[in-house]
Amino acid sequence: MSDKTTLTVRRVMGMVLLLLCAVCAAALVIACVQISLGGEHPFTPESVQAAWSRVAIFVFLFVLAAVAAGLWHVLFFVPSGKQKGLIFPELRLAKAKARLFRKQYSKELLLPLTKQEIYVRSMRISAVAVCLLCALYPLYYLCNFDRLTPTDATLNGQVIAFALPALCFGAAALAYCCAVRILTDISCERALLYAKSIMLLPAPAAPARPIGKVRRGLPKYAIIVVRSVLIAAAVLMIVFGIFNGGMHDVLQKAIKICTECIGLG
Amino acid sequence: MKNTFSKIGRKLSSLMPTKRRLIQLYAALLANANLKGFATGQIYQGPLKNLCTPGLNCYSCPGAAGACPLGALQNALASSNARVPYYVFGIILLFGVLFGRWICGFLCPFGLLQDLLHKIKTPKIKKSSVTRVLSYFKYVILALFTIILPLIYAFRDFPLPAFCKYICPAGTLGGALGLLLTGANNDLLPMLGPLFTWKFALLIAIVVGCIFFYRFFCRVLCPLGAIYGLFNRISLIGIKLDKPKCTDCGMCHAKCKMDIRHAGDAECISCGECISSCPTGAIRWSGSKFVLPPNEIDGAPASERVQKKYAKRRKVLKITACVLMMAVLLGALVYFNWIDKPSAVPGNQPGAVCYSAELVTLDETGLLDATFALEQNRGKVTVINFWGTWCGPCIEELPHFDAVASEYADQVTVLAVHTEYLGDTASAYIAQHYADSDMIFALDTGEAYYAELGGKGTYPMTVIVDAEGIVATKITTPLTYDELVRAVESALDH
Structure with a gap:
């Protein structure tokens, strides 16, 4: 898929999710208005059940949609104007850093970029965590229904006690995710400018590579020793396993049809 | 043309x-x-x-x-x-x-x-x-x-x-x-x-x-x-990377379809497609030094004599490997498809007289001296369940048999036959979970009784024998409580 197609698909997905949020919020508001206009006082268990079935699902969907939209915008949203190159500013930053690292610029020079990467990642992780916590709210409410809902409240009060915090959590999650996105984009752009300024400096001379010397990894003799020890250990375990009945266990299971392994029962 | x-x-x-x-x-x-x-x-x-x-x-x-x-x-x-x-x-x-x-x-x-x-x-x-x-x-x-x-x-x-x-x-x-x-x-x-x-x-x-x-x-x-x-x-x-020769050009990474960082790492499946892409020859098969001439001897390519020697070595190894592999494959095909004869499944299907057997019974102290013979249970329906502690579905359905054994104690005998495999652990399991059960536990030595009753290797298997000793039902699937009760009541009405 070309960059332009990916861009379009992701923008469309983002818009769809925001639209879903808006639809659920509207439906929620309409449901709340209907309930209050319907004037079901005093409430009965049947009317409460009917109200919940109309309201709760919208709230649940709204919170989920808000969380998904928030996550989507954090991870995939593309601000307008950024048409060329890689889509995510932090990926462009990572690529610039890798290019600088390959040219062997000093670590001190690259330290601000490393700090920048850590900052962006932790902000993104915090956004994901906030979204997940908000998504748990409906579940939390339903599990602690008796404690959180005032028993002497009217039906409207009952509905609002659930719906209002859910709306607030969903909206807060969405707002936080958008704020994280904007902040991290701004800081990534600044870091990219810094990376570009480093690239204008003359590249350091590549150090001489020693010929015939292993630069990294285990020395050859160590690999041979480790391999020999492991083969010896494996053979010993096999022999011991034959005598302690392990091989018989393998046979006894292998000659039977494992119905749960093949999906039957 | x-x-x-x-x-x-x-x-x-x-x-x-x-x-x-x-x-x-x-x-x-x-x-x-x-x-x-x-x-x-x-x-x-x-x-x-x-x-x-x-x-x-x-x-x-x-x-x-x-x-x-x-x-x-x-x-x-x-x-x-x-x-x-x-x-x-x-x-x-x-x-x-x-x-x-x-x-x-x-x-x-x-x-x-x-x-x-x-x-x-x-x-x-x-x-x-x-x-x-x-x-x-x-x-x-x-x-x-x-x-x-x-x-x-x-x-x-x-x-x-x-x-x-x-x-x-x-x-x-x-x-x-x-x-x-x-x-x-x-x-x-x-x-x-x-x-x-x-x-x-x-x-x-x-x-x-x-x-x-x-x-x-x-x-x-x-x-x-x-x-x-x-x-x-x-x-x-497998694929080995000669690190002194590697220049980190990334050609192997570009050619490879797996998520490697470099050839031979934990993601490499050693398919060998990157070998030809390496410009410095740093990627090779392990053991290739045995069959390929050294690239450089004092800076010059190997002589014709050395190349011929390695070519002959490769040819001999190739022929030997091909002959051995074909022999193993042919031997396996002949053994599995002609020589190995699976045991014939006896005709112990519903409607046939149930094979009787004397099974050694188990309790929490180990093997009992007593035996259980099917003839002694004439006049009562016998539910024979083949199970094992190693079998998850068997463990899941055993409580249903325990419940039936206590509910229908006067009319039904439930015989839970454990396989010989892990039979030594069965006693401890029974002591821990079914110490007061009305079920009779037995051990199927050599899984002979299972084979006689037509077992084809699936566990659990339940055979319900009516009061006259005729096989009423044979079920090779795990049973829910309701299914078991229906089968037992059908045998009681038989």
Whole structure:
């Protein structure tokens, strides 16, 4: 898929999710208005059940949609104007850093970029965590229904006690995710400018590579020793396993049809 | 005319499989040499199933000639409260140290299937940093489904091969479809349920994934690949990187379709496609120094005499390997399909007189001297349930038999016959869970009684014998309480 197609698909997905949020919020508001206009006082268990079935699902969907939209915008949203190159500013930053690292610029020079990467990642992780916590709210409410809902409240009060915090959590999650996105984009752009300024400096001379010397990894003799020890250990375990009945266990299971392994029962 | 023939010749030679593909086909055929099993619907039950095949190949597949290492590992861990599974650990360690992920590239039948699926002409999803991250998911599968869950449930006396049960597509494809499509195992059809739906959907998703995404299962889900990958750097056979010659140009990384960082790392399946792309010759097969002349001798290429010597060595090795491999394959095919004769299933079907047997009964102190003979139970319905402590569905349904035994104590005798396998652990299990049960527990020495009653290798199996000693029902599926009560009441009304 070309960059332009990916861009379009992701923008469309983002818009769809925001639209879903808006639809659920509207439906929620309409449901709340209907309930209050319907004037079901005093409430009965049947009317409460009917109200919940109309309201709760919208709230649940709204919170989920808000969380998904928030996550989507954090991870995939593309601000307008950024048409060329890689889509995510932090990926462009990572690529610039890798290019600088390959040219062997000093670590001190690259330290601000490393700090920048850590900052962006932790902000993104915090956004994901906030979204997940908000998504748990409906579940939390339903599990602690008796404690959180005032028993002497009217039906409207009952509905609002659930719906209002859910709306607030969903909206807060969405707002936080958008704020994280904007902040991290701004800081990534600044870091990219810094990376570009480093690239204008003359590249350091590549150090001489020693010929015939292993630069990294285990020395050859160590690999041979480790391999020999492991083969010896494996053979010993096999022999011991034959005598302690392990091989018989393998046979006894292998000659039977494992119905749960093949999906039957 | 000459041009036509040469064009045809070129076309034919382009269709010839590569050496790697030939080895993959050979390994898949050898691992599933019991070809007659696909026709008869019976799995191989001979002594060669003591050995594990190196790749992923479900042992419930009718063609399987050996045990699956992953299934064996999970079942061994599930029985680890009885004994430490040294044998399985040793086998997997040996395979890892000798071959590493070369097994994935050359010997795994499911890997071959993925390669063939990827050849279907569709747009392909290329590797990226996202796929690199996804490739770590198989370590999560390894830790959680293959090791932790079986161990936890083992110490709760409930065997759970979690990866095999919930994820493994080889079991669904080779095992379920292989057994059901022959039509010889229609008695297993009632067992199709939500678990099969989930596994079949997962199989379809993996197949579709493999079409668009190179080796999707190997890269993202396979715990066996995760284990072998840990040994890639020290394995005896496989791709090796000559680090002094490596210039980090990234050509191997660009050519490779797996999520490698460099050739020979834990993601490398040693397919060898990167060897030709390396400009400095830093990538080679291990052991290649034995069959390839040294590139430089005092800075000059090897002499013609040395090159001839190595060429002759290669030819001898090639011929010897081909002859040996063909001999092994032919021997396996002859043994599995002609020499090995499975035991005939006796005609102990509903309506026949039930074979009687004297079974040694068990209690919590061990084997009792008493025996149980079916003739002594004439006048009462006998429910014979074959179970094992190693079998999850058996453990799940045993409480239903316990309930029936106490509810219908005057009219029904419930005989719970444990397999000889892990029979030594059965007594402790019975003491812990069924000390006051009305069921009679017995041991099936050599699983002879199971075979006499027509068992084909599936557990649990329930045979209900009416008051006259005639087999009323034989059920090879796990039973719910209601199903069991209906079957018992049907036999009582008989």
